[in-house]
Amino acid sequence: MELADGAFTLPCLPDNVRVLHTTPGDHNYEASVKLETEKGVEAGLVVYYGPRMYAGIGTKDGYVFNVSRGEVSTGSWVEAKDARYFRIRLFEFDLTLQWSSDGTTWRTFPQSQEVSGYHHNMLGGFSSLKVGIYGLGDGRLRIDDFTYRALE
Numbered sequence: 488m489e490l491a492d493g494a495f496t497l498p499c500l501p502d503n504v505r506v507l508h509t510t511p512g513d514h515n516y517e518a519s520v521k522l523e524t525e526k527g528v529e530a531g532l533v534v535y536y537g538p539r540m541y542a543g544i545g546t547k548d549g550y551v552f553n554v555s556r557g558e559v560s561t562g563s564w565v566e567a568k569d570a571r572y573f574r575i576r577l578f579e580f581d582l583t584l585q586w587s588s589d590g591t592t593w594r595t596f597p598q599s600q601e602v603s604g605y606h607h608n609m610l611g612g613f614s615s616l617k618v619g620i621y622g623l624g625d626g627r628l629r630i631d632d633f634t635y636r637a638l639e
Contacts, residue, residue, distance in 0.1 A: 525626030535619030
């Protein structure tokens with residue numbers, strides 16, 4: 488791991504998801520991040536309960552897709568070669584996914600995700616839903632410009 492010029496570089500693993508996460512202090516919130524990956528590395532911004540239960544937006548080799556229950560959703564790939572910024576909005580357990588090339592003009596993924604079942608009453612473990620950035624693959628992930636804000 489390396490921290491340089493305000494960005495964090497995370498070495499990824501081909502067979503294990505690596506996740507940086509934190510517990511948000513708010514029920515409704517928005518988070519965004521700038522991600523840069525090497526070829527073949529999958530990365531994304533998610534709400535994270537555990538290694539097999541997270542949901543959000545992912546990217547790999549010029550495509551964006553939704554991630555649900557820790558897996559890439561079949562048929563959800565959208566070509567977005569210029570996507571560098573990723574944003575999630577969690578409002579009343581409805582998760583909206585967005586991407587951008589410049590961090591200013593956002594495109595919204597066609598469908599949102601309902602994540603009310605991502606909690607310990609359904610899954611055990613007594614964890615809580617966290618905001619996370621994940622990486623998977625043989626290469627590195629560069630993480631920059633992370634922002635978080637509470638929603639009313």
